[in-house]
Every structure is written in structure tokens, then in C-alpha cells.
Amino acid sequence: MNSSEQSKVETVRPARKKPVNRKSLILTTIIGALLLLGALILFMCIEKVPQGYQAVIYSVTGVKDETKPAGWHVISPLDKAVHYPIRTQTKEYKNLNVATADGKNLDMDISINYHVDPTKVVKIFNKFGNADIDGLENGFLRTRVLDGLRQSVAKYSVIETFGVKTSEIKKDTLGELQKQLTDQGFIIEDIAISSPKADAATQAAIDERVKANQELERAKTDRAIAEQNAAKKKIEAQGQAEANDILDKSLTDKIIKKQMIDKWEGKQPITIGGEGVIVDVNK
Known part of the structure; x- marks a missing residue:
């Protein structure tokens, strides 16, 4: 193998991996777990009270005197809430x-x-x-x-x-x-x-009673109308009788004789005794 071939072999040789730092990996895992746990605890500590409600906070140790109005609140993860509507x-x-x-x-x-x-x-x-x-x-x-x-x-x-x-x-x-x-x-x-x-059965009895009451009310109304009509006629009759009485009292002999004379036209007078002239007053 010449120098050029040896150089090619060296260039394709894979790079050596760096050793993993186990301490850093463990630390990262712990930090991630703590962050996740913290987020979970924070989520458990947040209590949302809807608009129009009031919350009572309680735990195994008892109920808190201080209530929570509508909104977001941070409470102990051991606490729980019951919401009561204060709006209609x-x-x-x-x-x-x-x-x-x-x-x-x-x-x-x-x-x-x-x-x-x-x-x-x-x-x-x-x-x-x-x-x-x-x-x-x-x-x-x-x-x-x-x-x-x-x-x-x-x-x-x-x-x-x-x-x-x-x-x-x-x-x-x-x-x-x-x-x-x-x-x-x-x-x-x-x-x-x-x-x-x-x-x-009850509805039928109610309907019958209602019908009877309606008929009774109608009879009362008819009787009241009849009584009013009778009273009206009585008043009219009394008025007419009083008018006739007044008229009768006003018709003295002198007035009657004067009416006869006023009605006489000077034709065919009739004299009866000493009573004067008699004429037909209906002319």
C-alpha cells in the first residue's frame, strides 16, 4: 500500500466518539423531574373560582374562615374548595x-x-x-x-x-x-x-263546580238587572204620580172656568143655571 492509498484509508476512518458525562446526564434528569414536579404542584395549588361564585377552602384540618371570591387563587395542595353561587x-x-x-x-x-x-x-x-x-x-x-x-x-x-x-x-x-x-x-x-x-275525576268535578258557579253568577247578574229595572219603573211611576197630584191640586174651579172661557170662540154658548159658559175645552 503506497502513501496515497494509506491516506485515503485514514480519511474514511470514523471519528472517535467523546465519552459521555454521566454526572451531567443525571443532573439534567433530576432538574427536569423537579421542574415537572414543581409545575404539577403549582397546577394543584391553583384554584379558579368562576364568576358569580364564592369558594370555601377546607382540608383535613378543617374549614378556612377566609373564603375566596371569583378569580384565580393559589392555595395549599392539601386544600380543597367548594363553590357556592352568589348570583341569581x-x-x-x-x-x-x-x-x-x-x-x-x-x-x-x-x-x-x-x-x-x-x-x-x-x-x-x-x-x-x-x-x-x-x-x-x-x-x-x-x-x-x-x-x-x-x-x-x-x-x-x-x-x-x-x-x-x-x-x-x-x-x-x-x-x-x-x-x-x-x-x-x-x-x-x-x-x-x-x-x-x-x-x-278531580278535573271533572272542578269543571262541574266552575260551571255551577258561572250559572250562579249569571243568575245573580240577571236578578240584579231585574231589580234595577223594577226600581227604575217604581221611581218613574212615583214621579208620574207626584206630577199628577200636583196637577190635580193646581186645577181649581176658577182655573177650569178660565180655561173654558179662553177656549170659547163665541159660538153657541151654553148656559147652565148660574155656572156660566160651558164650552168644549178639547177644541
Whole structure:
């Protein structure tokens, strides 16, 4: 092998790899793991409270007195949060079974507008634990709403419940719910109650009663009209009688004689005794 061939062989010989620094590799791995762990811990420490909510923070050691408003907050990774709505919420309860004063069972729908008192969220947590708002709506609040509606409807008959007392039932129910729930931390703003739902037999009886009431009201109206017409005729008759009486009293003998003379045209006078001239006053 000559020098030129030996040079070519040397040029194609692969370069020798540098030895790996194991300490640097281990250090890089540790740093990466720590950064990942730090990011994970930081993520666990961040608590987002939605707009319109108030958060109660608690851990195994108990509940924190300080609550968190809407926004982003850094808390201990051992802490947890329960969110309560402090803006208006609407919850509808369907087919609540109630009974009227006369023992009729009805189903009614009711919708409530409410919010949680932000100053009492800790009290709510201490009473109900970490139950979220959905659990409270479907449990505690539903029970209180049903109780308030039942107490209100029980004051009235089935006919009144379907008609003239609907506004009183709403007013009574709203007042009862506010009385029961305000101190518990739930502010009831307003309610809406649907028309009652009755079974076929009850509905038929209600329709019959409504028809009878309508006929009674019609009869009362007809009687009132007749009484008014009779009174009107009586007044007219009294007026005519008084007018005739006044007329009769005003027609003295002298006036009658004068009317006869005024009517006489000077033709064929008729004299009867000493009574003077008699003529036909109808001419």
C-alpha cells in the first residue's frame, strides 16, 4: 500500500466518539423531574373560582374562615374548595304532590329564583359538609320548597287553588320559604307556580263546580238587572204620580172656568143655571 492509498484509508476512518458525562446526564434528569414536579404542584395549588361564585377552602384540618371570591387563587395542595353561587340561580321542581283543604291531591310545578348569601357560605359548609350546590338543590332545598308549598295549598279548597286564591298561594309560599331559608344562607328572590294538575275525576268535578258557579253568577247578574229595572219603573211611576197630584191640586174651579172661557170662540154658548159658559175645552 503506497502513501496515497494509506491516506485515503485514514480519511474514511470514523471519528472517535467523546465519552459521555454521566454526572451531567443525571443532573439534567433530576432538574427536569423537579421542574415537572414543581409545575404539577403549582397546577394543584391553583384554584379558579368562576364568576358569580364564592369558594370555601377546607382540608383535613378543617374549614378556612377566609373564603375566596371569583378569580384565580393559589392555595395549599392539601386544600380543597367548594363553590357556592352568589348570583341569581333558577331551579325548577316538577310534579310536587300537595293536598288542598278539602283533601284533593294535586301535582304542581314551582320555579324558584335564589342565591347564596356570601356572608354565610362557611355556615352552609359547616352544616352540609362538602355537598355541592347541585346536591343541595336536589336535597335540602327541594324538601324545604315542597314543605312551603304544601303548607300554603293546605289553606285553600281545590276550587280556590285553581282560581281566585292563586296569588295568595304564591305569596304564602314565598313568605314561608324566605322565613325558613334566609337564616340558612339561601336568599329566595321570587317564585313562579304553575297551574295545578288534577286527575280525571278531580278535573271533572272542578269543571262541574266552575260551571255551577258561572250559572250562579249569571243568575245573580240577571236578578240584579231585574231589580234595577223594577226600581227604575217604581221611581218613574212615583214621579208620574207626584206630577199628577200636583196637577190635580193646581186645577181649581176658577182655573177650569178660565180655561173654558179662553177656549170659547163665541159660538153657541151654553148656559147652565148660574155656572156660566160651558164650552168644549178639547177644541
